[in-house]
Amino acid sequence: MTKTILVTGSCGLVGRRLCASLRSHGVLVKELDLLGDGSHNGDITRTADIECAIQNCVGVVHLAAVSRVVWGQRDPELCWRTNVMAVQNLIQAALAQSTKPWVVFSSSREVYGQALSLPVGEETPLNPLNIYARSKAEGERIFLEARKQGLQTAVVRLSNVYGCTKDHADRVIPAFARAAIQGLPLRVEGSDHTFDFTHVDDVVRAINFLIDALCSRQKFLPPPVHLVTGNQTSLGQLAELSLRLARSGAVITEAAPRSYDVAQFYGDPTxxxxxxxxxxxxxxxxxxxxxxxxxxxxxxxxxxxEVAA
Structure with a gap:
């Protein structure tokens, strides 16, 4: 029997690749995204949209969110409404189904704040530093609490996912890659800040593994899990690598880091x-x-x- 899975945030970096991957494996995919076309268009903050989309689904991969720290800083109310209140509505919609779907929540390495030791393991206490991180930590709590009501849930924590030209242009890897190609300055905000950059195809493969486990093991209730490489790269190193790979003569300019950013992270993938x-x-x-x-x-x-025109 063909599985039907709902993917929220289906037009995002991970969502696009995940939907394509699921369909290639014979899964019937429902999509819900503000940028979606036709039946795929919907708003996770509208209860009716969630209740309609979740019908007859065996599972949900919840990727939709205010997905960047800087966006949360600019509009904290929207961040909380999207990342917390919509999560509550999603859980209630899942619990209301006659056959309850499993639900996967996409969280972030931001929930740890500035960890005291590296690499960071999943058991590290959460210490969110900004509104985005606090909203993700609260979303995790809601998902794990839902298990007490009989819902099969899972939480994955992502870290600096990259790998598609459709990504937001001002995220660090797309910004560095484009600037290097075009010979424009690479602006580095905190050259010694280090992160765990994870390719989107690796993330999608991991989510597929998780979906297989959730579908085949009815009582599978995993603890939160990192989808990370376990390697750290500084922003300065990333800028230099971008120039080398692009064979670019562009210059690197340094600026002060943003006050609300975590300075160092790389995760334990064990x-x-x-x-x-x-x-x-x-x-x-x-x-x-x-x-x-x-x-x-x-x-x-x-x-x-342009030339042809």
């Missing part, structure tokens, strides 16, 4: 390997090289269209 049999396969150099090539091809196409 739990994902133990529970799901997953570990990342795409190195930062390989993933960034692919992305730079994709951006280069898009730029060439854009220029050829």
């Amino acid at each position: 739990r994902a390997h133990t529970i799901l049999g997953w570990k990342s396969e795409i190195s930062l150099e390989t993933g960034l090289s692919r992305l730079i090539n994709d951006f280069s091809q898009e730029l060439k196409l854009h220029r050829s269209v």
Whole structure:
């Protein structure tokens, strides 16, 4: 029997790749996204949209969110309404189904704040520093509490996912890649800040493993799990790597880091390997090289269209 799975945030970086991957495996995918077309269009903050979309689904992968720290800082009320109140509505809609679907929540490494030791394991106490991180921590709490009402839930914590040209242009990896290709300055805000950059294809593969486990094991209630590489790269190193891979002569300019950003993070990937049999396969150099090539091809196409016009 064909499985039907709802993916919220289906037009986002992870959502696009996940929907394509699920369909390639014969899954019937329902989508819910503000940017979706036709029946795929919907707002997770509207209860009616969630209640309609979740009908007859065996599971839900909840990716939709105010998904960036800076957006949360600009509009805290929208961040909380989208990342917390909509999560409550989603859980209630799932509990109301005659056959309750499993539900996966996409959280963030931001929930830890500035951890005292690295690498960060999932048992590290949560210490969110900004409204976005607090909203994700509260979303996790809601999801884990829902288990007491009989809902099968799982939480994944993502870290600096990259790997698609459709990503937000001002995120650090797309911004560095585009600037390097075009010979523009690479602005580094906190060159010694280090992060765990994870390729979107690795993340999608892990979520597929998690979905398989949730579908095949009725009482599978995993603890929160990192989808990370276990490697750290500074923003300064990332900028230099971008220039090298793009064969660019662009310059690197340094600026002060933002006050609300975590300065260092890289995660321990052991739990994902133990529970799901997953570990990342795409190195930062390989993933960034692919992305730079994709951006280069898009730029060439854009220029050829301009010439033809």
